[in-house]
Amino acid sequence: MIRHQVIQWLEDNLPQPRVAHILRVEQTAAQLAETHQLNVETAAQAGLLHDLAKYFPPQRLLAMARTEGLVITAVDEANPRLLHADVSAIVARDQFQVEQPEILAAVANHTLGQPGMSPLSCVVFLADSLEPGRGNSPELETIREVARQDLHQAIWMTCDRSLNQLLKTQKSIHPRMVLTRNWALALAKVQKSDNPSKQPISA
Numbered sequence: 001m002i003r004h005q006v007i008q009w010l011e012d013n014l015p016q017p018r019v020a021h022i023l024r025v026e027q028t029a030a031q032l033a034e035t036h037q038l039n040v041e042t043a044a045q046a047g048l049l050h051d052l053a054k055y056f057p058p059q060r061l062l063a064m065a066r067t068e069g070l071v072i073t074a075v076d077e078a079n080p081r082l083l084h085a086d087v088s089a090i091v092a093r094d095q096f097q098v099e100q101p102e103i104l105a106a107v108a109n110h111t112l113g114q115p116g117m118s119p120l121s122c123v124v125f126l127a128d129s130l131e132p133g134r135g136n137s138p139e140l141e142t143i144r145e146v147a148r149q150d151l152h153q154a155i156w157m158t159c160d161r162s163l164n165q166l167l168k169t170q171k172s173i174h175p176r177m178v179l180t181r182n183w184a185l186a187l188a189k190v191q192k193s194d195n196p197s198k199q200p201i202s203a
Helices: 003-013 016-035 040-049 058-068 074-078 080-096 101-108 119-130 138-147 151-168 175-194
Strands: none
Touching: 003 016, 003 040, 003 080, 016 040, 016 119, 040 080, 040 101, 040 119, 058 074, 058 080, 074 080, 080 101, 101 119, 119 138, 119 151, 138 151, 151 175
16 A cells, blocks of 8 residues: 555545544554554554445445445444445555455444454544544543543544434434444443453543
């Protein structure tokens, strides 16, 4: 993958504010990866690729997902834009010849997550929600602090934040996000019990 080619493609296919968001996610993912002793270059690449299909029309998202054999839920059918993460991984593979399974999984998992996802996927999932352009509310600042210490606690807190917003606005909730939240919550609790001195940070 050649970074400047990806950026050129993004600038040709996405509005500038979205490109700016993607570049912030790239940087935030790299910073989180460094904090957690992960491969910084790999995290940055996944961050740069995460929203390739963000502005694909709904029918194109559905068609590509069906061709790929992806599981499409009733929630996806009602809101195909939820498929943009999975389809972005397809575009990364086909358009930019990205073959590393961990990068493709991190791109596919950045919106809804996935139980059992890798630390790289956790980093990109969090970078998308916590990059500086998302604001600086006390809640977000707390989750950013948590993310530097415990990826799984930060994930369930991020999921809870998203789920609360969906409930308030009476929008459908994708079952995958619930599964991701429960997985991250359980893992954070296990890690706490294994290390009692590590107290969770509350919002």
